Amino acid sequence: MLIGLDRPSKRNAFDLPLLDDLTLAYGEFERDTEARVALVFAHGEHFTAGLDLANVAATFVSGWQIPEGGCDPWGVFGGPRVSKPVIVAVQGYCYTISIELMLASDINLCASNTRFAQMEVQRGIFPFGGATLRMHQTAGWGNAMRWLLTGDEFDAHEACRLGLVQEVLASEELMPRALQLAERVAAQAPLGVQATLASARQAVNEGETAAAADLPTTMRRLMASEDAQEGVRAMQERRPGEFKGR
Missing domain, CATH: 1.10.12.10 (Lyase 2-enoyl-coa Hydratase, Chain  A, domain 2)
Structure with a gap:
């Protein structure tokens, strides 16, 4: 199943409708017995610029909940998780909650032009979508704290060194390779x-x-x-x- 973020005019920043729609798409994937693997990608030049804080801050303060019928893509917001593999392919901006989406997924690929940043500490908050739980498991404590405590931006090759992504590809090769891997997983039992x-x-x-x-x-x-x-x-x-x- 292909799941595409589609708010390119805002660099696919997550407002509430996009958050809800992604969880509902995960729910549909979980229930679809013919779908064996999901591939999450984005329309436009950027995967996502992260949370649209002006739109979602008040809802998160009061407590955002997974909509009925949805599954939690991040595994930290109280909803069920999918039981099938998820592959994520990113390019351009890949900020904050999108990194946490990758950490909760199973195989991650990126284009060589991808720029990553877990910049919550620069906005007066902290990474609450799972990075504090999983980044150090993936990258090691010192590597995780280097990026979580500064909010600095890092590139695709550093993401590969950290283990956040498994392959770095030219932009034009990203989706073909992601589809190839998805089909390979889907062919197994x-x-x-x-x-x-x-x-x-x-x-x-x-x-x-x-x-x-x-x-x-x-x-x-x-x-x-x-x-x-x-x-x-x-x-x-x-x-x-x-x-x-x-």
């Missing part, structure tokens, strides 16, 4: 992909011991699936598997 994602998340959120305790049960469930049987047949017949998600 859906139950296996979702179980891999769930186990890794559990290890982060609950600890390795809790995640390890659940491995045998998950293994037995997947071994009994039609997809696992198809995987064996495909291996024996030396062909790609044709998986149904059951």
Whole structure:
């Protein structure tokens, strides 16, 4: 499923309608049994300039909530999270809450012209969309604090060094490569992909011991699936598997 930010006249800055629409798109993705992976991108030159603070500040002070039927793209605002992989492809400005969207996603790509900044401390607030939870897990404590405590801007190659993105590409190659990766993930066994994602998340959120305790049960469930049987047949017949998600 392609999910595109579409407020290019404002550099895709998040106002309340865009925030709500993104959560509803994630909800639609979660419920769509035919959609195995989501690719989040942006229309226009910039991924997003971050939050449109003039529009959203009062709502966040009173408490923004995920709309009914939506899923929480950031995993910190109290709504359910999607159980399927999300790939994010960014270019141009990628500020504040968009970095946090990437940190909550699974695979991230960027164009070589991307400029990143977690600049909340320059606006009298702090990164409340998950960067304080995840940036140090991805980049290490010192690297995370270097950018979170200054709000300074950094480039695509620094983002790759930090582990925020997995690949840096020319602008014209960004979407073709992102689509190629999305199709590659979508071709794999859906139950296996979702179980891999769930186990890794559990290890982060609950600890390795809790995640390890659940491995045998998950293994037995997947071994009994039609997809696992198809995987064996495909291996024996030396062909790609044709998986149904059951």
